[in-house]
Amino acid sequence: MAPRTEPQPGLGRAIKARREECGLSQEELGLASEIHPTWISHIESGRNNPAWGSVRRIAGALDLTVSELAKRAEELDEPQ
Numbered sequence: 001m002a003p004r005t006e007p008q009p010g011l012g013r014a015i016k017a018r019r020e021e022c023g024l025s026q027e028e029l030g031l032a033s034e035i036h037p038t039w040i041s042h043i044e045s046g047r048n049n050p051a052w053g054s055v056r057r058i059a060g061a062l063d064l065t066v067s068e069l070a071k072r073a074e075e076l077d078e079p080q
Contacts, residue, residue: 008077009076011043011050012044014075015040016044018072033054
């Protein structure tokens, strides 16, 4: 089975929701996670998937474990 390469909208939604809960802008999250704010925007909108290292840095910047972020993403992975 080929790996799933299409964007994961649930992950982007989970990142955006938690970022907003934390009162962070995309720029602030980008600085905290060492990821360009434009890339944060692309992840949140579901246009791009982050690499594993980026997921770990984003989760840490959002004060979540990767597994907590993944759980939130699974809950939001339903098409809207």
